[in-house]
Amino acid sequence: MTTRVLPVLVTMLAALAALFLIGGRLLERDREALFDRFAKERKTGMEEAARGVQLEVADIGDDLELASTLLQKAETTELAERELHAIATIKREYLVMYARLGDGPTTRVTAFDAPPGVDALASDTLERMLIAARAAPGTLQVSAASSTHGPAAWYRVFARRPRDHGPTVAVVVDMAVVLGRIKLSRDATARLAVIDGGGRSAAVSDPKLARHASSASSLSHLVMEARRGASSVTTVGAAFASELGLPDATAVAIAVPLVVEMDSPWALLVVASTIAIQTQERTVVRRILVGGALVLVLLLSASAYVIRNSYRARALREQVRNAERLAHLTEKAEKILDHIPSGVLALSEDRRVTAVNRWLAERLGDDIVGRTFEQAFRTARIDDLAIVRDLVDRALATREPQSLRHEHIDLLGFEASLHVHAVPLAHKISDVSVLLVLDDLTEMRRIEQRLLHSEKLVTAGQLAAGIAHEVGTPLNVARGRVELTLSHLGNEHDETPNQQVAIEQIDRVTRLLQQLLDYVRPAPASFRDIELGGTLHAVTDLLAAQATKQQVALSVDVGPSLPTLRADPDQVQQIIINLVLNAIDACSRGGRVWLRARAREGGLVVEIEDDGQGIPREIQKQVFDPFFTTKKRGQGTGLGLWVVAQLVRAQSAEIELDSTPGQGTTARVVWQVT
Incomplete structure (x- = not known):
C-alpha cells in the first residue's frame, strides 16, 4: 500500500511543485505587466490632470479676451469697473483685475473676497504685464511669482491684449485655488506635490513628499525632468511609501510637466501605492493554492476550473473597459449638453423634470428638477404653455419627434422666437421618456x-x-x-x-x-452755438403758409433760461422742419401742432406734438426706415423721417417717438449738453 501510495504522493508533490513553479513565474510576469499598466494608467491620469490645469490657464486667457471685448463696449468707467467686478466675482481664483486702453487711465478692481494687501503686492507685476501684453497682441503673458514665501508665492499675473487692439487686461490669479481642483489630490492611496519653476511647493502638496522632492533623491531627478518638459516614472520602496503615510507596499513615482509659466514648466509629482495590485496578487496566490489542492484531488476538474476562471477574468476586464468607456461617453455627452446654446429638459412619463442642462437652468432655476412641467415653466403664459404641452403629448403618443418652428412664445419669462422640439426616446432610459429641446433664435432674428x-x-x-x-x-x-x-x-x-x-x-x-x-461721402458738420427758441420761431414763420393752407394752428413754447446748443444750425432746422411737416400732415382741419423747447437734466429737448390720428403700434418701429410712408401713392416719398434720423445721429443726439392711435404723436429730440 505504501509502495503504491508513495509514487502517487511523489507524483502529486511533483505536480504541486511544478504548479507552484509555473504559478510563481506566471505571477512574476503578471506582476510586471500589472505594474506597467498601473504606472501607465496613473501617468495618463496625471497628464489629463495637467491638461485640465492648462485648460484652466487657457480659460483665463479667454476670460481676459472676453473682458477686453466687454470693456470695449462699455460707455463709462463705471460700467467698465462693473464688468470687471462681475468677472472677478464669478471666478474665486481671480483677485485683482487691471484694464487699460492704449496710454489711457487704468481701470482697477479688486475681488470682494481677495486677501488684504494683494493689490499693493501685485501692482508692480500687473503694470509690467500690461506693458508686456500690449507689446505682443494676441499672446497670453504669464508672470513669475510675486513673492517667495507665503500664499503670495502662488499668485501669478496673466495679461492679454486682443489682436483687434482692444483694451489690455491683466488679472492676479491664485494658482493655489486652481491647483486645488486637481482630482488626484483627493486620492487616499496617493500623495501629490506641485513644484513651480522656482522650486516652491503648492499648498495642495503633501509636506513630506514636497520635502523629499526638493532634496537630493531620485524624486528630485523626476522633478527636474518634468521641469524640462519630459514625463518620467520610477518605483520606490515600501519603507519610503510608509514614511509618506501610504500602505506598506511598493509605490510608483510619476512626474509630468505642468505648463503654466512661459519660462519653464512646473512639475506635477505623484507617489501612488500599489497595494491594490499586491492585494490582487494575494488573491491570485490563494486561487492557485485552491487550484493546486483541487488538482491533487482531481486534475481535470482543477484544469477546467482554471480555464473557466481565465475566461471569467477576461470577461471581467472587458466589462471594466466597457464601463470606463461608457462613463467617458456619458461624461462627454453631459459636457456637450451643458455647453450647447440651447435648452434641454428631460421629462418622465408623468411629465416631471428629471434633468436640465446649464443653459435652461440659468433661465428657469436649478430647483426645477423633480417639479412638474407646469411648475418648471411657472412664468410662462398659459396659452404658450398649453401649446408646448400638446407638443409633448403628441410626441409621446406617436413616438415620433414633434417640432414647433419660429414660434413667438413666452416660456422663459419673456417673449422669444423659439424652435421647440419634443423628442421621445425609443427605449426609455431610467426616468427619462422624452427630451424637450428649446432653440432661442431671438438674437438671430x-x-x-x-x-x-x-x-x-x-x-x-x-x-x-x-x-x-x-x-x-x-x-x-x-x-x-x-x-x-x-x-x-x-x-x-x-x-x-x-x-x-x-x-x-x-x-x-x-x-x-x-x-x-x-x-x-460723410463730411464733418459745421457746429456753432445756436438759440433753439429762435430756430423754432424761424421754422414757424417758414411753415406758416403751409399750416394755414391745411387749417392747422402752430404754437411755440420756449422754456425760460434755455442754454445755447452747439450744433449745425442747418441740420437742426431741417430736423424740426421735417418733424413739423409730418405733424401738419397728420392733423385734420382745425388741428394743432405744438413746438416746444426746454431744458432737461444734462440736455436740451425739442418736442413736436400734434393732435392728429397717431401711428398704429405695429408700424411705429418702421417709421424711420427709408421709403416707408403711410401716405397715399404720390403724396410722400418715405424719406422725411429717415433724413431726420440720419441728421439726429450726425448731431450725436437721440430721437424718441410716443404715439397713441386716435390721440396724436409726440416726436422728441434730445441733445446732451456738457
Whole structure:
C-alpha cells in the first residue's frame, strides 16, 4: 500500500511543485505587466490632470479676451469697473483685475473676497504685464511669482491684449485655488506635490513628499525632468511609501510637466501605492493554492476550473473597459449638453423634470428638477404653455419627434422666437421618456433685421446721392436767375427781401442735398452755438403758409433760461422742419401742432406734438426706415423721417417717438449738453 501510495504522493508533490513553479513565474510576469499598466494608467491620469490645469490657464486667457471685448463696449468707467467686478466675482481664483486702453487711465478692481494687501503686492507685476501684453497682441503673458514665501508665492499675473487692439487686461490669479481642483489630490492611496519653476511647493502638496522632492533623491531627478518638459516614472520602496503615510507596499513615482509659466514648466509629482495590485496578487496566490489542492484531488476538474476562471477574468476586464468607456461617453455627452446654446429638459412619463442642462437652468432655476412641467415653466403664459404641452403629448403618443418652428412664445419669462422640439426616446432610459429641446433664435432674428435695415440704408443713400446730383443743377440755375432778378431790382425795391428769402431757401436746399451726399461721402458738420427758441420761431414763420393752407394752428413754447446748443444750425432746422411737416400732415382741419423747447437734466429737448390720428403700434418701429410712408401713392416719398434720423445721429443726439392711435404723436429730440 505504501509502495503504491508513495509514487502517487511523489507524483502529486511533483505536480504541486511544478504548479507552484509555473504559478510563481506566471505571477512574476503578471506582476510586471500589472505594474506597467498601473504606472501607465496613473501617468495618463496625471497628464489629463495637467491638461485640465492648462485648460484652466487657457480659460483665463479667454476670460481676459472676453473682458477686453466687454470693456470695449462699455460707455463709462463705471460700467467698465462693473464688468470687471462681475468677472472677478464669478471666478474665486481671480483677485485683482487691471484694464487699460492704449496710454489711457487704468481701470482697477479688486475681488470682494481677495486677501488684504494683494493689490499693493501685485501692482508692480500687473503694470509690467500690461506693458508686456500690449507689446505682443494676441499672446497670453504669464508672470513669475510675486513673492517667495507665503500664499503670495502662488499668485501669478496673466495679461492679454486682443489682436483687434482692444483694451489690455491683466488679472492676479491664485494658482493655489486652481491647483486645488486637481482630482488626484483627493486620492487616499496617493500623495501629490506641485513644484513651480522656482522650486516652491503648492499648498495642495503633501509636506513630506514636497520635502523629499526638493532634496537630493531620485524624486528630485523626476522633478527636474518634468521641469524640462519630459514625463518620467520610477518605483520606490515600501519603507519610503510608509514614511509618506501610504500602505506598506511598493509605490510608483510619476512626474509630468505642468505648463503654466512661459519660462519653464512646473512639475506635477505623484507617489501612488500599489497595494491594490499586491492585494490582487494575494488573491491570485490563494486561487492557485485552491487550484493546486483541487488538482491533487482531481486534475481535470482543477484544469477546467482554471480555464473557466481565465475566461471569467477576461470577461471581467472587458466589462471594466466597457464601463470606463461608457462613463467617458456619458461624461462627454453631459459636457456637450451643458455647453450647447440651447435648452434641454428631460421629462418622465408623468411629465416631471428629471434633468436640465446649464443653459435652461440659468433661465428657469436649478430647483426645477423633480417639479412638474407646469411648475418648471411657472412664468410662462398659459396659452404658450398649453401649446408646448400638446407638443409633448403628441410626441409621446406617436413616438415620433414633434417640432414647433419660429414660434413667438413666452416660456422663459419673456417673449422669444423659439424652435421647440419634443423628442421621445425609443427605449426609455431610467426616468427619462422624452427630451424637450428649446432653440432661442431671438438674437438671430434681431441680426437679420439689422442686416435688412442696413441694406435699406445703403439703398437709400445711393438713391439720395442720385437725387442730389440731378436736383443740384436746376437749383444752381434757379439761384442764378434769382440773383439776376435781384441785381435788376436793386436793394431799395419792395421785392428785394422776398428775392433774398428765395436765395436763402435755395441755399438751404443745396446744403440739404450736400448732406444727403455726405451720407454716402460723410463730411464733418459745421457746429456753432445756436438759440433753439429762435430756430423754432424761424421754422414757424417758414411753415406758416403751409399750416394755414391745411387749417392747422402752430404754437411755440420756449422754456425760460434755455442754454445755447452747439450744433449745425442747418441740420437742426431741417430736423424740426421735417418733424413739423409730418405733424401738419397728420392733423385734420382745425388741428394743432405744438413746438416746444426746454431744458432737461444734462440736455436740451425739442418736442413736436400734434393732435392728429397717431401711428398704429405695429408700424411705429418702421417709421424711420427709408421709403416707408403711410401716405397715399404720390403724396410722400418715405424719406422725411429717415433724413431726420440720419441728421439726429450726425448731431450725436437721440430721437424718441410716443404715439397713441386716435390721440396724436409726440416726436422728441434730445441733445446732451456738457
